[in-house]
Amino acid sequence: MTSIDDLELTLTCAICLDVPNPDDAVETSCCHHLFCLSCIATVGTCPVCRKTDFQTVSAHFARRIIGGMVVQCPNDGCSEKVTRSNLTDHISNHCAYSLLRCPDPECKDVKCIRKEFLPHLIKEHEDFLMKNYNKLWEIDNITAEKPNRSSDDKANNRLFDDRLDGTLNKFGRHARLGSTGKFYCGGQLDGDQCSCCNKWCGPSNGCNCSGCMLLDVQKRQLPYGWFVNRDGAAIRCSEMEPTKFYCGRMVMENNPTTDGYCGPDNGEQCKACEILNKQRHSRYAQIWT
Numbered sequence: 001m002t003s004i005d006d007l008e009l010t011l012t013c014a015i016c017l018d019v020p021n022p023d024d025a026v027e028t029s030c031c032h033h034l035f036c037l038s039c040i041a042t043v044g045t046c047p048v049c050r051k052t053d054f055q056t057v058s059a060h061f062a063r064r065i066i067g068g069m070v071v072q073c074p075n076d077g078c079s080e081k082v083t084r085s086n087l088t089d090h091i092s093n094h095c096a097y098s099l100l101r102c103p104d105p106e107c108k109d110v111k112c113i114r115k116e117f118l119p120h121l122i123k124e125h126e127d128f129l130m131k132n133y134n135k136l137w138e139i140d141n142i143t144a145e146k147p148n149r150s151s152d153d154k155a156n157n158r159l160f161d162d163r164l165d166g167t168l169n170k171f172g173r174h175a176r177l178g179s180t181g182k183f184y185c186g187g188q189l190d191g192d193q194c195s196c197c198n199k200w201c202g203p204s205n206g207c208n209c210s211g212c213m214l215l216d217v218q219k220r221q222l223p224y225g226w227f228v229n230r231d232g233a234a235i236r237c238s239e240m241e242p243t244k245f246y247c248g249r250m251v252m253e254n255n256p257t258t259d260g261y262c263g264p265d266n267g268e269q270c271k272a273c274e275i276l277n278k279q280r281h282s283r284y285a286q287i288w289t
Helices: 004-010 060-068 084-094 114-124 126-136 141-145 151-156 210-219 271-279
Strands: 025-028 034-036 056-058 070-072 081-083 099-101 111-113 174-177 234-237
Touching: 025 060, 060 084, 070 084, 081 084, 099 114, 111 114, 114 126, 174 210
Parallel strands: none
Antiparallel strands: 025 034, 025 056, 070 081, 099 111
């Protein structure tokens, strides 16, 4: 019987001697050993079998196993245990012991753990908070008056600020633009779940529900068949490879099997396009019908 320790040893990168991130695990074409993409991209010879004419491919099965592994949060003081696929989201958005930097230059790079950050703001910056708190809920006067909008205004969204005004998606949930430029309503995701999701639409980044994806397409006035991936990039299927989405961005510089670009017509996909490729027939199928 294979123990947890044996499993982790099998899934260890032979270069950094650590388990790869769920979205970074690749295997070589020569000896099929597992590596972090960021590690293997820096070497010209396979560290295991010493071959130089090798390629790397995404280790999807290993990624699923790694993503489901439960680990303890590395932040000092935190005892929470989460799956590796949710670890980044936990540290960025939920962990009470994550360090946050005060944005005030006069604080000289003061950092507080999350649970102490708000008390710091109240103690040190109360006057500033009281003078500016209303801006968090401020609505542009032009939007509030809702004047008749020309087609040019609608196309450019000059009179509609979704960060403040918001809009309803097809599920009747209030949606706003997140940090990726995509719409998020904070509701539960529909369709099949994937290893990158925490089952919720946003609230500020990541995958969104089909109702908010429809808003992404409509607000950007994208042609039929286009979507917006989790990074906020507009994507389409290539005529050369009609089953694959590509965004055409140069976001794969560390992948030695590509020229650094996702597509745009064939070849490897970036992680965000690869994820949406799996979701389009489940979560987003109705947008194409």
